[in-house]
Amino acid sequence: MTHRRPHDWRVPPVILVPALVGLGLLLLPMAGLLWRAPWARFPDLLISESVVTALRLSVMTATAATALSLLGGVPLAWILARSRLPGLTVVRGLVTVPLVLPPVIGGVALLMAFGRRGVVGSWLDQLFGVSIPFTTVAVVLAQTFVAMPFLVVAVEGALRTADHRYDDIAATLGASPWLIFRRVTLPAVAPGILAGAVLCWARALGEFGATITFAGSFPGTTRTLPLEAYVAIGAGDIDTAVVLSVLMIGISVTILIALRGRWMRAT
Amino acid sequence: MRGTRSLLALVGMFVTLVLWSWLGAGTSDDGVRPRPGTSADSETASGSAPDDPAGPVTVLAAASLTESFEELATELTQKYPDLEIAFSFGPSSGLVEQALSGARADILATANRPTMDVAVRGGVVDGQAAVVARNTLVIVVPPGNPGDVTGLTDLGREDLRIALCEPQVPCGSASEALFAHHDVQPAADTLATDVKEALAFVTLGEADAALVYRSDAWAAGDAAHMIQVDGAREVTNEYLAALLADAPNRRAATAVMEEITGELGRTVLEDAGFLEP
Amino acid sequence: MVRRDEFVLNVELSAEPGEVIVLLGPNGAGKSTLLEVLAGVLRPDTGRISVAGVLLDDTARRLHVDKARRRVGFVVQDYLLFPHMNVVENVAFGLRARGMRREHAQSHAIAWLERMGLEGFERRKPRELSGGQAQRVALARSLIVDPRLLLLDEPLAALDAGSRPKVRAELRRHLESYPGCTIVVTHDPIEAMLLATRVVVLESGEIVQDGTPSELARHPRTEYVARLVGLNLLRGTASGTVVEVGPHAVVAVAREVSGAVYVAFPPHAVTISTDRPVGSARNVWPGRVTDVEAHGDLVRLTIDGTVPMLADVTPVAVADLGLGPGSDVWASVKASEVTVYPA
Incomplete structure (x- = not known):
């Protein structure tokens, strides 16, 4: 670009004042956390056993949920973006429902499906004696349920923007659909997949409502960082709750800055 | 055309929700906290005195x-x-x-x-x-008692799904005291921050047993079956x-x-x- | 035949090996759609496609060979080199897709790149190539798998005007050495004349003319082709040396013909005067100038009248006669300048 509009620093007050109010509403709670944070005890609390256990579980489950989302979400996005199956608009709408659904409702829905008396769960229980609630698997499922739509939406967008004629050309050269997907489509949408996966991971890490409803809360098994923070508040241990909150905000901010700076622009 | 129609649908839904939430309240308000002054009962009750x-x-x-x-x-x-x-x-x-x-x-x-x-x-x-x-603690089990729970010692069974309260909250500390009193090592699968949370897992049938307040078990009615714990009255809060x-x-x-x-x-x-x- | 919304493409075409067929036509005529059908990207609604004796599509028998198995090379306007692969990987892609081992495929690709005059570009990424280089890579990528049929969609459109003649000459050379049949889509008449052994003109989904480039240039059969090759075209009924092209409008021609015919004459054969001319020209028509525009070093007049036409005159004539839109003029053409051929 050789031509750029000169910067204009004047903002009309009609816009500036509500903008500052909006910004304050977004930033003040976070500033409040930082203000309230017990900085002197911060290092000790960060390496306290409950925090470290929750952090380890959170990183593990969020990563597993992201892997699961990639495995199912990328092909799903491909179908939504490329195929002409009937009823795709309905499927697309349903896939994005968890984005706006209260996570607690998601947790109840998961119980109805995979719980002991659930549609699939009762069947799993009878045939294999497997019960999902209260296990780490339940945490991963809850996180996947809530976070996978982020990945699907990001990858579908990338696939739509990507030129599908590359795929046609590859096909005329004799490539099989799988080879085309692997060597042509995937590299073209890799930035979109990466951005989607990071968003998905961040959302999974922050998952609370569906997890506590579907998986319960037990240290080391199902009690992730947000649940640990909730327990800390319930137990009146505000310091730990604040430390956990600051930790989560730090992770989120790092991820969003990284996404802004790199992959968002690349897609 | 299509855009206008979906916009109309959205506006229609919003208006319905607003009307429902404002006007619908009077029609089926049993059991819900009554609004002071609007309830018909308040008219028949004794009139208000200045003091x-x-x-x-x-x-x-x-x-x-x-x-x-x-x-x-x-x-x-x-x-x-x-x-x-x-x-x-x-x-x-x-x-x-x-x-x-x-x-x-x-x-x-x-x-x-x-x-x-x-x-x-x-x-x-x-x-x-x-x-x-x-309040004192009781064991609640789903109707039909699928885990065959008879007493506090069953809450130590690894094969059962047990919901307890987090030790740091009041019902949890009471539970700990009760377990200590009976010398039982509990095998919890989830530690609820709120006693209602523990109870919900039982009423949903996901947990085989939970230790909750007697009052909460009472409120659950038929959704959960109550089992008294011997000596529970010694640990009250x-x-x-x-x-x-x-x-x-x-x-x-x-x-x-x-x-x-x-x-x-x-x-x-x-x-x-x-x-x- | 292909139906797409309102548009219907209905084409019957057969080609010999070694032929370079240029599909010429205005935008929306169905040229690219025809290529996509041939490449197997689109499926015809009804029809048959066979290449080199192999049936690729036959709707009557519900036969459709998948695009991956047709062995039809397809080079598109913007070449679509795979952006994350280097030049060698691009060219070797088709061989790798057929299961050839990497080293083997790459050495083949390198040989093809040498043939295309692209030594030293093997490790470049597509974005580091000029338009002409990218075109040659795309050609090599298609040709390396030995296609039965080669399709080129607007192969020169993405190039800047300066590099176009050189790339066009190279493309012609490469197409001459390709033994199979090539179909090139363009809307540029010069490109068509230079590349084609045969030109097929497509308008509104139908073939309107099919012939060698010189036939096309001499005997256009539609207004579109006539404009492309720079001729005035009229259709009429002939008897003797006179062709009736409209009510009260006749054109005199140099030889005797009869029946339905086309008559054509170049704009520069038209003489314009403001008074009725008294020369040897047998064709003299009154008309009114509706448009005046520069055309090379001449001025092109659009004339409306009993016989509508384009006329090229010198700027001096325009000035001397005081011509402009609305001027009433006489247009005359010598009978010897008029070509006549059966419709």
């Missing part, structure tokens, strides 16, 4: 008091039509934290003494906190209520406090499964 408590009273109350306090509010607003009681139910320590942060409330009711002590030490309580009820120092409606709040600690409060709380103080 009667009036105006809004805000009560911060432990989650386990939900049903009984709402019942109490119904009784009180029938008695004093000008009284408006609003509740904020939650975990006791959270409520104390709210009170300490200067929440505009008149009465604080906690599910155990240590949390109330925090509020007293913080200087937000006016005078003495009064014991209004006691006290429910305390206190007037807050910064109560905006001190006169009415004092009257409500008297009712809670008085005969009416006792009756309602006992009906809800609490033990007398």
Whole structure:
């Protein structure tokens, strides 16, 4: 670009004042956390056993949920973006429902499906004696349920923007659909997949409502960082709750800055 | 064309929700907290006297008091039509934290003494906190008792799905004391922050057993089956209520406090499964 | 035949090996759609496609060979080199898709790149290539798998005007050495004349003319082709040396013909005067100038009248006669300048 509009620093007050109010509403709670944070005890609390256990579980489950989302979400996005199956608009709408659904409702829905008396769960229980609630698997499922739509939406967008004629050309050269997907489509949408996966991971890490409803809360098994923070508040241990909150905000901010700076622009 | 139609659908849904939420309330309002002055019953009750408590009273109350306090509010607003009681139910320590942060409330009711002590030490309580009820723990199991639970020792069985309260919250510390008393090593699968959370897993059939307050088990009705624990009455926790120092409606709040600690409060709380103080 | 919304493409075409067929036509005529059908990207609604004796599509028999198995090379306007692969990987892609081992495929690709005059570009990424280089890579990528049929969609459109003649000459050379049949889509008549052994003109989904480039240039059969090759075209009924092209409008021609015919004459054969001319020209028509525009070093007049036409005159004539839109003029053409051929 050789031509750029000169910067204009004047903002009309009609816009500036509500903008500052909006910004304050977004930033003040976070500033409040930082203000309230017990900085002197911060290092000790960060390496306290409950925090470290929750952090380890959170990183593990969020990563597993992201892997699961990639495995199912990328092909799903491909179908939504490329195929002409009937009823795709309905499927697309349903896939994005968890984005706006209260996570607690998601947790109840998961119980109805995979719980002991659930549609699939009762069947799993009878045939294999497997019960999902209260296990780490339940945490991963809850996180996947809530976070996978982020990945699907990001990858579908990338696939739509990507030129599908590359795929046609590859096909005329004799490539099989799988080879085309692997060597042509995937590299073209890799930035979109990466951005989607990071968003998905961040959302999974922050998952609370569906997890506590579907998986319960037990240290080391199902009690992730947000649940640990909730327990800390319930137990009146505000310091730990604040430390956990600051930790989560730090992770989120790092991820969003990284996404802004790199992959968002690349897609 | 299509855009206009979906916009119309959205507007239509929004209008429906608004109308429903504003006008629909009068038609099926049984069991829900009545609105003071709007209920037909209040007209037949004794008319308001000038000395009667009036105006809004805000009560911060432990989650386990939900049903009984709402019942109490119904009784009180029938008695004093000008009284408006609003509740904020939650975990006791959270409520104390709210009170300490200067929440505009008149009465604080906690599910155990240590949390109330925090509020007293913080200087937000006016005078003495009064014991209004006691609660004890019972085992709840889903209808049909799929885990064949008969007593506290069954809560140590690894093959069962057990929901308990987090030790750091009042029902959890009570549970720990009870287990210690019976020398049982519990095998919990989830530690709830809130007693309702533990109970919900039983009513949903996901947990085979949970240790909850007698009052909560009572409130669950047929959704959960109650099993008494021997010696549970030796481990009880006290429910305390206190007037807050910064109560905006001190006169009415004092009257409500008297009712809670008085005969009416006792009756309602006992009906809800609490033990007398 | 292909139906797409309102548009219907209905084409019957057969080609010999070694032929370079240029599909010429205005935008929306169905040229690219025809290529996509041949490449197997689109499926015809009804019809048959066979290449080198192999049946690729036959709707009557519900036969459709998938695009991956047709062995039809397809080079598109913007070449679509795979952006994350280097030049060698691009060219070797088709061989790798057929299961050839990497080293083997790459050495083949390198040989093809040498043939295309692209030594030293093997490790470049597509974005580091000029338009002409990218075109040659795309050609090599298609040709390396030995296609039965080669399709080129607007192969020169993405190039800047300066590099176009050189790339066009190279493309022609490469197409001459390709033994199979090539179909090139363009809307540029010069490109068509230079590349084609045969030109097929497509308008509104139908073939309107099919012939060698010189036939096309001499005997256009539609207004579109006539404009492309720069001729005035009229259709009429002939008897003797006179062709009736409209009510009260006749054109005199140099030889005797009869029946339905086309008559054509170049704009520069038209003489314009403001008074009725008294020369040897037998064709004299009154008309009115509706448009005046520069055309090379001449001025092109659009004339409306009993016989509408384009006329090229010198700027001096325009000035001397005071011509402009609305001027009433006489247009005359010598009978010897008029070509006549059966419709």
